[in-house]
Amino acid sequence: MNYFTPFESEMRIVFDEAKKRISLFPEPFDAIGLNYLQKFDVFQTDSAKNYICYLLPYWMRDIAPISDEQARKLSIAGVFNMLYYFILDDAMDSVQMDNKQKLSIAQLFHLETHGLLLEFFPAESSLWENMRQYVKEWAVSVAAENIEDYFQNDRIKIANKAAPIKFASTGALLLSGKPELIKEVDALISYVLVTLQMADDWADWKEDLKDGSYNCLISLAASKYLIGWSGTITEKQMQNAIYINDLLKTYSAQAELNRSFLEASSVQLQYLSLFHSSICSNLELGAKRVEKNRSLLLSGGGLQLFLSK
Numbered sequence: 001m002n003y004f005t006p007f008e009s010e011m012r013i014v015f016d017e018a019k020k021r022i023s024l025f026p027e028p029f030d031a032i033g034l035n036y037l038q039k040f041d042v043f044q045t046d047s048a049k050n051y052i053c054y055l056l057p058y059w060m061r062d063i064a065p066i067s068d069e070q071a072r073k074l075s076i077a078g079v080f081n082m083l084y085y086f087i088l089d090d091a092m093d094s095v096q097m098d099n100k101q102k103l104s105i106a107q108l109f110h111l112e113t114h115g116l117l118l119e120f121f122p123a124e125s126s127l128w129e130n131m132r133q134y135v136k137e138w139a140v141s142v143a144a145e146n147i148e149d150y151f152q153n154d155r156i157k158i159a160n161k162a163a164p165i166k167f168a169s170t171g172a173l174l175l176s177g178k179p180e181l182i183k184e185v186d187a188l189i190s191y192v193l194v195t196l197q198m199a200d201d202w203a204d205w206k207e208d209l210k211d212g213s214y215n216c217l218i219s220l221a222a223s224k225y226l227i228g229w230s231g232t233i234t235e236k237q238m239q240n241a242i243y244i245n246d247l248l249k250t251y252s253a254q255a256e257l258n259r260s261f262l263e264a265s266s267v268q269l270q271y272l273s274l275f276h277s278s279i280c281s282n283l284e285l286g287a288k289r290v291e292k293n294r295s296l297l298l299s300g301g302g303l304q305l306f307l308s309k
Helices: 005-023 029-038 051-062 068-093 099-118 127-148 155-175 179-211 216-225 235-243 247-264 270-299 303-308
Strands: none
Touching (some): 005 029, 005 068, 029 068, 051 068, 051 155, 068 127, 127 155, 155 179, 179 216, 179 247, 179 270, 216 247, 235 247, 235 270, 247 270
16 A cells, blocks of 8 residues: 555545535535445545546656645546546446436536646647547447457557546646656556556456456456457356466466566656556465465365365
């Protein structure tokens, strides 16, 4: 958590401000919005932690010395941007009756994001051209991932599902007069986002297999043990790949390649690298845990017990 702890007091300010803004939404969206924010509040025990979405402006201060006010506003905008895209993703993946309500409040979140950014970036700012590019990348990525099998064919495109978060890094660079670094920083963040998606897909592979959603771990299993991505791999085949054939070991090694790119870059972002290293370490620990459990069970004659688990 050394990528979060130094900024904990700032994050309390950021989330408190987000709550104040949502409280001003018209009814019933004020209560709905606060309830939704709670699910992603970094200080809630059982919330989804999406650190990069709101910490990125602070991590950027290694190379972009923006003010406290600028970092906070970019971070608050990151919170609303996060909420907006998570609602869109949720709506795309479901046919629930409350989609109308979700999409309605999504627009309020979107409005807050742009309102915050306009305080620093007028309409003629180059930030908006960058933002348009990030949104285009997001749109293409979410629409085509099942068709193109990005993990096998163009892995960096996996990052485009979260490309809109890059407004924070680009904004910080523009505010600090360093637009020449935007391309390199975009690339760094993309590699981190690929690894982050890989970790999410390791956690969600059963659900994604059931829903038919694209998943990097399933893609690797299909390419390694079958013919390729087809969406027809079974849960039993996945379990064999993970628990018998060390799929996660191969998977974590792929994440390590992304870490090598960060280390070789001419631009060094300390906290971004720490965040990325923690994800890689978790994947590696997962692979070692599977290997250790298998060895223990096999040494004790517990093959059937192992397979049942």
